[in-house]
Amino acid sequence: MVKMVKRASRAELSLGRGPAKGRARRAGPPPANNRASKQTIRCENVARILEAAEAVFATKGFSGATTAEIATRAGIPKPNLHYYFRTKQALYRAVLDDILALWLDATASIVAEAEPADALRRYIEAKMAYSRTRPFASKVFANELLHGAPAVKGFLGGAMKRLVDDKAKVIEGWITAGRIAPIDPYHLFFVLWAATQTYADFDCQIAAVLGKKKLGPTDFDRAGETVATLILRGLRLKV
Amino acid sequence: MVKMVKRASRAELSLGRGPAKGRARRAGPPPANNRASKQTIRCENVARILEAAEAVFATKGFSGATTAEIATRAGIPKPNLHYYFRTKQALYRAVLDDILALWLDATASIVAEAEPADALRRYIEAKMAYSRTRPFASKVFANELLHGAPAVKGFLGGAMKRLVDDKAKVIEGWITAGRIAPIDPYHLFFVLWAATQTYADFDCQIAAVLGKKKLGPTDFDRAGETVATLILRGLRLKV
DNA sequence: GTCTATAGCGCGATAGAC
DNA sequence: GTCTATCGCGCTATAGAC
Numbered sequence: 001m002v003k004m005v006k007r008a009s010r011a012e013l014s015l016g017r018g019p020a021k022g023r024a025r026r027a028g029p030p031p032a033n034n035r036a037s038k039q040t041i042r043c044e045n046v047a048r049i050l051e052a053a054e055a056v057f058a059t060k061g062f063s064g065a066t067t068a069e070i071a072t073r074a075g076i077p078k079p080n081l082h083y084y085f086r087t088k089q090a091l092y093r094a095v096l097d098d099i100l101a102l103w104l105d106a107t108a109s110i111v112a113e114a115e116p117a118d119a120l121r122r123y124i125e126a127k128m129a130y131s132r133t134r135p136f137a138s139k140v141f142a143n144e145l146l147h148g149a150p151a152v153k154g155f156l157g158g159a160m161k162r163l164v165d166d167k168a169k170v171i172e173g174w175i176t177a178g179r180i181a182p183i184d185p186y187h188l189f190f191v192l193w194a195a196t197q198t199y200a201d202f203d204c205q206i207a208a209v210l211g212k213k214k215l216g217p218t219d220f221d222r223a224g225e226t227v228a229t230l231i232l233r234g235l236r237l238k239v
Numbered sequence: 240m241v242k243m244v245k246r247a248s249r250a251e252l253s254l255g256r257g258p259a260k261g262r263a264r265r266a267g268p269p270p271a272n273n274r275a276s277k278q279t280i281r282c283e284n285v286a287r288i289l290e291a292a293e294a295v296f297a298t299k300g301f302s303g304a305t306t307a308e309i310a311t312r313a314g315i316p317k318p319n320l321h322y323y324f325r326t327k328q329a330l331y332r333a334v335l336d337d338i339l340a341l342w343l344d345a346t347a348s349i350v351a352e353a354e355p356a357d358a359l360r361r362y363i364e365a366k367m368a369y370s371r372t373r374p375f376a377s378k379v380f381a382n383e384l385l386h387g388a389p390a391v392k393g394f395l396g397g398a399m400k401r402l403v404d405d406k407a408k409v410i411e412g413w414i415t416a417g418r419i420a421p422i423d424p425y426h427l428f429f430v431l432w433a434a435t436q437t438y439a440d441f442d443c444q445i446a447a448v449l450g451k452k453k454l455g456p457t458d459f460d461r462a463g464e465t466v467a468t469l470i471l472r473g474l475r476l477k478v
Numbered sequence: 479g480t481c482t483a484t485a486g487c488g489c490g491a492t493a494g495a496c
Numbered sequence: 497g498t499c500t501a502t503c504g505c506g507c508t509a510t511a512g513a514c
Contacts, residue, residue: 041479042479058385059386059387060302060386061300061301061302061303061382061385061386062300062303063299063300063302063303064300064301064302064303064386066506066507066508067507067508067509068506068507068508076480077480077481077482078481078508078509079480079481079482079483079509079510080479080480080481082508082509082510083479083480083481086509087508087509088508088509139385142381142385142440142441143300143382143385145440145441145443145444146297146300146378146381146382146385146440146441147298147299147300147303148298148443149443149444149447153443153447156443156444156447156448157447157448157450160444160447160448161447161448161450164448181472183465183468183469184461184464184465186448186449187461187462187465187466188465188469189448190434190437190438190445190448190462191434191437191465191466191469193437194433194434194436194437194441195429195430195433195434197433198429198430198432198433199429201381201384201385202381202384202385202433204384204387204388204392204395205384205388205395205399206429208388208392208395208396208399208400209395209396209399209400209403209425209428209429210425211396211400222423222426223426223429225423226422226423226426226427226430227426227430229422229473230422230427230430230469230470230473230474231469231473233420233472233473233474233475234468234469234470234472234473235469235472236472280497281497305488305489305490306489306490306491307488307489307490315498316498316499316500317490317491317499318491318492318498318499318500319497319498319499321490321491321492322497322498325491326490326491327489327490327491
């Protein structure tokens with residue numbers, strides 16, 4: 001199994017969406033004084049490659065994506081891509097690593113002390129916002145899951161399971177306290193994920209059925225409102 | 240299976256190859272009538288290829304799938320596959336055609352005269368049953384949508400849109416009659432699709448989070464119960 | 479660090495004997 | 497109708513000049 005590499009340089013890339021979690025910097029050769037511009041170039045190129053790769057992997061899948069297309073989209077020659085990421089597989093892993101961090105963050109509002117209706121509404125809004133602003137991330141993840149999650153199985157059964165176990169306890173606490181109606185907390189999460197991510201993953205189907213060419217902000221607003229209404233009522237909470 | 244046989248004859252037509260002379264192939268029941276046995280062999284082979292192709296396309300995606308693997312899984316030599324389906328693309332289209340028919344059938348219970356709670360519960364159970372018994376079909380369709388639905392865009396904006404327009408009117412009728420609480424009928428369908436298909440498409444994620452190796456019948460039962468409960472309560476119906 | 483040119487090879491598709 | 501043997505394209509990845 002390939003070890004995670006080049007994590008350090010990605011910390012400050014993330015395209016300005018949300019605060020980057022503090023990560024250890026690269027433990028490489030000590031930087032000389034006038035390396036600044038070179039490092040900047042490297043960071044910029046890596047960022048552009050990762051952004052291009054996310055888009056191409058999202059629309060073509062892993063096997064359908066070509067390093068040539070990623071390089072073209074990133075505006076760099078193809079061999080340079082292989083200079084920054086030795087293999088297509090390594091580039092894919094790097095893209096996925098970025099996405100996994102996003103996924104863990106979204107549950108932040110689900111805590112025992114919160115008002116259940118507020119917490120769930122905020123969670124749905126946060127997930128729906130990801131679907132709107134980071135559709136490629138959602139699609140790359142969906143594609144990975146569809147094919148059996150070869151690269152993220154460890155994550156799913158590890159960090160992700162622990163997080164959901166934790167949040168499921170919060171939900172159970174709310175049920176025991178009579179603050180929400182009884183429900184299976186795990187399946188509640190599965191439904192929430194599905195209902196929000198479907199607007200990113202299967203946007204073309206939703207747009208086609210709605211008779212539109214593309215989903216717009218109002219579609220996402222209406223979607224979020226519908227999901228929140230169904231779930232809150234479904235837990236016998238005041239909408 | 241009946242559908243596959245039907246599709247087989249359609250594939251025969253589209254191939255435009257006339258009947259040719261030859262003899263029986265592998266070991267099996269001796270032919271009572273030359274013509275009939277040839278057709279039987281053709282139907283059987285086409286059915287086996289379609290079944291194998293659905294599984295391989297589901298787990299590998301279109302580009303990740305190889306005709307060699309499909310042929311091996313179907314138990315026939317690779318060139319024979321190209322004899323029945325001239326190109327990989329044509330085989331993929333044939334697999335999709337089978338799946339689209341399934342998708343349209345599922346809404347049968349949603350009719351104005353029905354009791355809303357019964358109709359919706361039956362719909363959820365039907366969709367969940369597809370996720371359990373035809374996971375490959377769901378995955379192939381999901382994969383197609385993820386990549387922008389190049390092969391089924393016409394279907395989505397055509398037959399599928401008309402069907403959903405129709406069923407949405409039924410839902411609206413229920414709302415106007417005060418039989419269910421107000422909701423956007425289109426987004427209700429999107430949530431229902433997402434919540435049920437996620438158990439086929441992303442089964443590995445759900446299994447991993449539940450700490451299991453694979454989803455079993457009881458998982459699907461519990462999932463269906465949770466989805467039905469959330470939706471029925473979400474429409475202020477008695478569970 | 480950058481990029482041209484190309485090696486190496488897996489894959490879809492076919493020719494042609496049986 | 498079946499199957500062996502193979503072709504040629506397009507892809508990942510690299511060697512080596514600048």
